Amino acid sequence: LATLEKASAIAPDNPLVPVHEGTVRLMAAERGDARAAFERALELDSGTVAAHTALGIREIEEGRIEAGVEHWRLAVSQDPQQLSKLLAFGTYLWNQQQVAAAKPLLELFVSTAPPGEYEEEIQRVRGALGG
Secondary structure: OHHHHHHHHHOOOOOHHHHHHHHHHHHOOOHHHHHHHHHHHHHHOOOOHHHHHHHHHHHHHOOOHHHHHHHHHHHHHHOHHHHHHHHHHHHHHHHOOOHHHHHHHHHHHHHHOOHHHHHHHHHHHHHHHOO
């Protein structure tokens, strides 16, 4: 954290500094401080994909499904490579029997993933979702 404080002093407008701080704070189980750091990153740059994915996960974990899905929607719209993370997180939740949280994430994956690149995964998810 001391190194991140120095980085913040050097580059106060760099949104990746609070993203990294949030990650460190998550590893230390400081969830509230982690959330605040990710939110600071979005204040600096609302297009910070890593902050959206982190907050998307946090929102889902805290039961705010719609807010979590919206963060994921923004992340994949800005960086389609995040689709694989969205699929992994949605599948993890599904396998943990957290269907209410997983379903909207997996539906977002199906609706946004390019079929040519993710055809097999789209079909697998559609089958799991019941069509």
